[in-house]
Amino acid sequence: MAYKPYMKSLIRKVEASRQQRLEDFRAGRHHARIPVDKVDEFLRQYHPDYMEGTKRAVAVGANKGDLVPNELADVLEARCLVDPAQVDLTQVHYETDVLIVGGGGAASAAALIAQEQGLKVFMATKLRIGDANTMMAEGGIQAADKPQDSPPRHYLDTMGGGHFSNDPELLEALTVDAPGSLEWLERLGVMFDKEPDGTMKVLHGGGTSRKRMHSAGDMTGAAIMRVLRDEVRNRPQDIRVVEFSPVVELVLDDTGACAGGVMLNLETGQYFLVRARATIIATGGFGRLHIQGFPTTNHYGATADGIVLAYHLGVPFRFMDASQFHPTGVIYPEQNVGLLITEKVRGAGAQLLNREGEQFVYPLEPRDVESSAILRECHERKKGIETPTGRVGVWLDSPMLEIIHGEGFVKSNFPAKHRQFTRHGIDVSKEPMLVYPTLHYQNGGVRIDTETETGIPGLFAAGEVTGGVHGRNRLMGNSLLDIVVFGRRAGRRVSEYLQAAGAGSGAAGGAAGSAAGGNGKRKLSLEHVQAYNRELEAAGIANGRTAPMILPDYRFKVG
């Protein structure tokens, strides 16, 4: 689906303004930023988070009364998928030190560190290990490692990007652990973009005041995830990975500590009980709930299951009313709709333009501001470009990168993206891309502390499923960092927790111990499931829905 003739004639307007824009760019003359004291008002006017009728107060649970997107409320106001009457809690199928729910970047990082502490790990994951948003992250990973940069600067940039709502303690942990996390990945053999002397190349991202975006082509997340997965598979004696088998409910013991979970084999429909001395939720985000009907960049399994599991246990969440819309999702060709165009493209200098070929926003605003500006341009100002299927978007002028950085820059720096357009007859080194905001990230999530503890003994959480570190809006490059920093923290913390619980030091005999105390086997319970269902009934909710959702249903649809 190459560009249609009418689109090509609009591209000529982009080309017509390019020379002047390049001169301005080179002279350091940029489009005005939205002043910091006007940001709040701007977002309230244009950001999807503030659209009326898209949220409701959740009727049950720890966050009862809090506004969340309707689509999230739907899975919270749903009966637990598992019927406790059908689960024999005396028949344990698997025993382990640590149950990790999920199979992405945070889960894998946690598994590796926990294993290094001598623990046996059991990873239960819905799809394959690595089928995760981590795999899809493109642009980079932040760390303040250059002389002109510092962790406090990283802190301030991130705090501003989150509109000063971030949890200060979590954010401090993120920035302080960042260089060490990168070095860990480097030692594991992640192929970062480097100078010949080993210095890591860095670029800007939206909202950064220093270049601290480290990358591996435009496949940074994939480069990291491939290595983490490979390393997990190097340790099969200690890390058991079970795929297509999500945990669909957590279980407690009679002290109220988390003692593992009920796992569902998606292919056979069988339940399995996994008894664990500690459990880490690392299930990722909620893009596949399609908040407000937006397309999403998220992988197939991003259905908020971890939030639901924790919520059934009474673990509250934070900032779940704040969704991140990535400014530049592909809107044409139709096959690529929702596909992400990394912020790195704008970091390298590409500008956003309306149908007149005019700039309408500073290209590196934080994501929510940038997305809001695109929505304003398309809907209020009606200066977007319509696609043949009736979608609307704005231009991202990728060809100007060839002029700024030299011919071949687009293909060599964004090989995956270049290919995905070439397949459909568009050469993005010569023609701009058509983009529109797309649902990208769950800013909020399960409440944790700096040690990834949830408040339930033996239950930890890390990665996109958690909330607080990014506040209401995450900056680019901080999610790959988040999953590594807090995944590693979770792996370390479970070991400390189990040592304090005094049940031996793990692998040797620990797996046979009980969840918290180590004094023989404690009775397991799904009483919280019954209590949750009772609360739903008391609230008069009887809609036939069950949760977790596990997978979305796209049957008989085109879009």
Place this chain on the structure above:
Amino acid sequence: MKEGTAAEMAKKASGQTAEAQKAQAAQPETQSSEDVERRLIPIYIMGKEYRVPETITILKAFEYSGFRFIRGCGCRGGICGACATVYRTGGDYRIKVGLACQTVVEEGMYLTQIPFYPANKAEYCLEELEPTVGTLMKLYPEMTRCVSCNTCGKICPQDIKVMDYVNAAIRGDIKKAAELSFECIMCGLCASRCPAEIVQYYIGILCRRLYSRHIARPAQDLKARIQEIQEGRFGEELGRLKSLSTEELMKLYGERDMETVG
């Protein structure tokens, strides 16, 4: 656990609930007005005919036809390698391949997925390995069975020069093998067609990890910063930032000096 319920759960997991069925019934109507390129063409999923809109991807064609994926679907964005698909088109003897999420359907396409392909992965401790051809030969001795037929390169949905990187590995040019294989998404199609039974993508990732760990130079600025952090260099400043009010933080944020873009 009772069997009956387990079967019900599987049904739920595959979405065959009354609610889901109602939703399906409503879908085609709500979608039809939006889709202007809606000509239906016949495709054959594992031999059975379905009619699907001509502009959609194979992945969406499966779903449009009523399939609900458990395997064979991951990122839906062309990067995870879950949806490797094999097909033939009418009258053409050649086997074609593609990622289901990236390949547009063609009229008369006979297709199936390869959601899993058995492959031996060597287990190793990266720290202890030498970045040499000897290491590669020890972990993947079948590597030398390559007959240079280039079936792997022709089948690769990423257009990677698979044979070239395998040959680079055989020569011991680990850097070259790492660079040439960088875009590999490990979908497994190369290994599924290799007459020498080589698992190319595992050789690729081994080379990338060997190169990054043992050949590329470590980042010195990273080490320097880690040491500063360990010495507590930033504790005070971070402590101060953590204690500031939102107004004070906003002021500092607004006053930041920006490193040049570009």
